[in-house]
Amino acid sequence: xxxxxxxxxxxxxxxxxxxxxxxxxxxxxxxxxxxxxxxxxxxxxxxxxxxxxxxxxxxxxxxxxxxxxxxxxxxxxxxxxxxxxxxxxxxxxxxxxxxxxxxxxxxxxxxxxxxxxxxxxxxxxxxxxxxxxxxxxxxxxxxxxxxxxxx
Amino acid sequence: xxxxxxxxxxxxxxxxxxxxxxxxxxxxxxxxxxxxxxxxxxxxxxxxxxxxxxxxxxxxxxxxxxxxxxxxxxxxxxxxxxxxxxxxxxxxxxxxxxxxxxxxxxxxxxxxxxxxxxxxxxxxxxxxxxxxxxxxxxxxxxxxxxxxxxx
Numbered sequence: 001x002x003x004x005x006x007x008x009x010x011x012x013x014x015x016x017x018x019x020x021x022x023x024x025x026x027x028x029x030x031x032x033x034x035x036x037x038x039x040x041x042x043x044x045x046x047x048x049x050x051x052x053x054x055x056x057x058x059x060x061x062x063x064x065x066x067x068x069x070x071x072x073x074x075x076x077x078x079x080x081x082x083x084x085x086x087x088x089x090x091x092x093x094x095x096x097x098x099x100x101x102x103x104x105x106x107x108x109x110x111x112x113x114x115x116x117x118x119x120x121x122x123x124x125x126x127x128x129x130x131x132x133x134x135x136x137x138x139x140x141x142x143x144x145x146x147x148x149x150x151x
Numbered sequence: 152x153x154x155x156x157x158x159x160x161x162x163x164x165x166x167x168x169x170x171x172x173x174x175x176x177x178x179x180x181x182x183x184x185x186x187x188x189x190x191x192x193x194x195x196x197x198x199x200x201x202x203x204x205x206x207x208x209x210x211x212x213x214x215x216x217x218x219x220x221x222x223x224x225x226x227x228x229x230x231x232x233x234x235x236x237x238x239x240x241x242x243x244x245x246x247x248x249x250x251x252x253x254x255x256x257x258x259x260x261x262x263x264x265x266x267x268x269x270x271x272x273x274x275x276x277x278x279x280x281x282x283x284x285x286x287x288x289x290x291x292x293x294x295x296x297x298x299x300x301x302x
Contacts, residue, residue, distance in 0.1 A: 052214050053223050053246035063203050072204050087270050088242025095204035095239065116267055119238050 005037040007080070007102050011131045014080040014104070017044040017057065018138055024049065028138045031057035031081040033065035033074065033098075040077070041065035057081060058089035062096050074098040075123070082135040084111035084128065090119050100125045104135035156188040158231070158253050162282045165231040165255070168195040168208065169289055175200065179289045182208035182232040184216035184225065184249075191228070192216035208232060209240035213247050225249040226274070233286040235262035235279065241270050251276045255286035 010032055017030025021044035033041040043060035047053050058081050066072055078100040079093060085103065090112035093101060101124060112119055120126065161183055168181025172195035184192040194211035198204050209232050217223055229251040230244060236254065241263035244252060252275060263270055271277065 047223070051221065051223055052217055054210060054214055054243045059205060063205055066203055070202065072198065072202055086242060086246075088239050088246065091237060091239025091242050092205045095237075115270070119266070 002037065007127060007130050010034055010039070010078070010080045011082070011102065011104060013039060013042065014057075014082050015131060015134055015138070017042055018082045018135065021045045021057070022138060022142055028142050029057045029081065029083045029135075031061040031079060033061050033077050033079050035065070035069065035074075035077045040068045054088065056086065056089050058085050059092055062092055062098070066096065072096070078102060080130075082131075083107050083139070084113065086110040087112050087115065087119065093124065094119060094121045097121045098124055100127070102127045102130050104128075104130055105132040105139065153188065158278060158281050161185055161190070161229070161231045162233070162253065162255060164190060164193065165208075165233050166282060166285055166289070168193055169233045169286065172196045172208070173289060173293055179293050180208045180232065180234045182212040182230060184212050184228050184230050186216070186220065186225075186228045191219045205239065207237065207240050209236050210243055213243055213249070217247065223247070229253060231281075233282075234258050234290070235264065237261040238263050238266065238270065244275065245270060245272045248272045249275055251278070253278045253281050255279075255281055256283040256290065 013032045014030045018028040022028035026045045026048050029045045032039050041061045041064035043057050045057045046055040074096040077098050079098050080102045082104040084107040164183045165181045169179040173179035177196045177199050181195040183190050192212045192215035194208050196208045197206040225247040228249050230249050231253045233255040235258040
C-alpha cells in the first residue's frame with residue numbers, strides 16, 4: 001500500500017458515503033470497494049429509499065463492484081465500511097471471497113463478530129477501528145436527531 | 152392454513168422456480184414468499200445470470216416481496232425455499248422479520264443452522280424437510296451433469 005492510498009484515505013471515502021446516507025435520512029453507513037488502490041464501487045445504506053431492509057451499504061457496494069469488474073469474486077479487492085458488517089453482509093462477503101475487510105466502528109448489537117464462529121471466508125483479512133470515532137459520531141448524531149423528532 | 156394451501160403446495164411452487172434455475176444452468180434453488188395464502192413473490196437463484204454471488208433465490212424473493220407489499224417487514228409472510236438458507240440469506244430474513252421460513256433440503260455445508268446461535272429473528276418460526284427429497288434430487292442431478300461436463 002502506498003503512502004498516499006492508506007486505509008484511512010479509503011475510509012474517508014466510505015465516510016463521505018455515510019454522510020450522504022445521513023443527509024437522506026438513512027442510517028449513516030457508507031462503503032467503498034477498492035481494487036489496486038482504485039475505488040471500483042461506492043454505496044451507502046438505502047433501506048428507506050428502496051424500502052428494502054437488505055439494502056445495506058455493503059450489499060450494494062459488493063454487488064456494484066462485481067458488476068464494475070465483471071467478476072463474481074472479489075479476491076483482489078478490499079471492502080471499506082464505516083460500521084462493522086452484520087451477519088447478512090458478512091455472509092455476502094463470504095460468497096464474494098473479498099480479500100480484505102476494513103471497518104470503522106464496532107456494531108455491538110448486530111456485528112458479525114458477535115457470533116462465536118467467524119462466518120467470513122477463511123482467506124479474508126480483517127482490520128477494524130479505522131476512523132471509528134468519526135463513524136460513531138455520525139451514527140450517534142443520527143439517532144439523537146431521530147429520537148428528538150419522535151419526542 | 153386451509154386443506155388446499157398446505158406447505159407442500161407452496162413448496163411445489165418453490166420447486167418450479169428451482170427447475171427454472173436448473174434449466175438456466177444455475178444451481179437449482181427456488182423460493183416463494185406468501186402472505187395470506189397468496190404468493191406475493193417468487194424467484195430462483197440467478198448468481199450466474201446476474202454475475203452476482205449474492206443473487207440467491209431467497210434474497211431476490213424477500214426483496215421482491217417487500218416491493219410487492221410496499222412493506223419493509225414481512226411479519227405476516229412465509230418464505231418457502233427449496234434449500235436451507237445460508238448465513239447471508241438467514242441474515243436477510245432476520246432484517247425482514249419474516250413470520251415463517253419453510254425449507255426443503257438441509258444444506259450441510261452452508262446452512263445457517265450449522266452456526267451454534269440462531270441468527271434468525273426470534274419471532275421467526277421454522278419448519279424444515281418439506282419435499283426435501285425433490286429438492287435434493289434436483290441438486291444432485293445438477294452437480295452430476297456439471298461434473299460430467301468438466302470431465
